[in-house]
Amino acid sequence: xxxxxxxxxxxxxxxxxxxxxxxxxxxxxxxxxxxxxxxxxxxxxxxxxxxxxxxxxxxxxxxxxxxxxxxxxxxxxxxxxxxxxxxxxxxxxxxxxxxxxxxxxxxxxxxxxxxxxxxxxxxxxxxxxxxxxxxxxxxxxxxxxxxxxxxxxxxxxxxxxxxxxxxxxxxxxxxxxxxxxxxxxxxxxxxxxxxxxxxxxxxxxxxxxxxxxxxxxxxxxxxxxxxxxxxxxxxxxxxxxxxxxxxxxxxxxxxxxxxx
Numbered sequence: 001x002x003x004x005x006x007x008x009x010x011x012x013x014x015x016x017x018x019x020x021x022x023x024x025x026x027x028x029x030x031x032x033x034x035x036x037x038x039x040x041x042x043x044x045x046x047x048x049x050x051x052x053x054x055x056x057x058x059x060x061x062x063x064x065x066x067x068x069x070x071x072x073x074x075x076x077x078x079x080x081x082x083x084x085x086x087x088x089x090x091x092x093x094x095x096x097x098x099x100x101x102x103x104x105x106x107x108x109x110x111x112x113x114x115x116x117x118x119x120x121x122x123x124x125x126x127x128x129x130x131x132x133x134x135x136x137x138x139x140x141x142x143x144x145x146x147x148x149x150x151x152x153x154x155x156x157x158x159x160x161x162x163x164x165x166x167x168x169x170x171x172x173x174x175x176x177x178x179x180x181x182x183x184x185x186x187x188x189x190x191x192x193x194x195x196x197x198x199x200x201x202x203x204x205x206x207x208x209x210x211x212x213x214x215x216x217x218x219x220x221x222x223x224x225x226x227x228x229x230x231x232x233x234x235x236x237x238x239x240x241x242x243x244x245x246x247x248x249x250x251x252x253x254x255x256x257x258x259x260x
Contacts, residue, residue, distance in 0.1 A: 001227055007037065026228065090215070181203055
């Protein structure tokens with residue numbers, strides 16, 4: 001099975017991309033709904049909550065976990081990989097940065113939407129240093145907690161959704177070329193972004209799914225352990241019924257979630 005973790009619900013969009021590209025794999029998704037949102041919490045709180053969930057996943061026989069929460073990854077994944085290198089956790093952050101840099105144009109203007117916690121975590125600069133990239137395009141960051149609130153309000157008002165996204169994008173200069181949705185909540189709002197943005201929208205969840213096949217080819221020891229029975233399971237730390245409702249509202253499918 002391929003296991004996913006998110007602090008709430010946005011990571012199901014990550015799961016959706018994986019399911020579309022690798023449909024026969026078995027998948028498990030865990031949402032720590034009881035403790036969301038993560039982004040206003042302290043560094044130590046985010047790390048502890050993420051570690052607790054990862055511990056639960058590996059205690060339940062996870063072979064590999066996709067960390068589908070950028071805030072959780074920013075404060076936890078490097079520590080986890082250092083402490084437990086044998087327990088494979090992949091962040092969805094690296095693939096989109098690799099994709100941006102692979103385009104090779106140093107004269108672009110990239111704007112990144114993220115939670116405040118992700119912006120201030122230092123993970124972006126750390127990754128540039130870690131991978132030895134010696135040039136840095138013009139990246140600008142905008143924290144957008146109101147977009148997180150919008151997704152978590154279950155899309156109650158269509159006109160309000162459009163207005164909020166439009167106001168966020170009005171902060172950007174006219175010469176912006178790339179928009180990165182660096183929070184797994186945000187791609188759920190993709191149709192609204194496309195109403196007002198005509199250039200390239202980079203979705204880290206999509207890039208992570210697209211490049212996962214390369215990871216499996218390079219790690220046959222993981223690939224050989226993954227099962228292919230078309231199984232899809234969901235777990236949440238709070239209110240399984242509501243989780244089922246919002247899933248069906250966004251993805252038009254019925255599921256059964258388990259409350260742990």
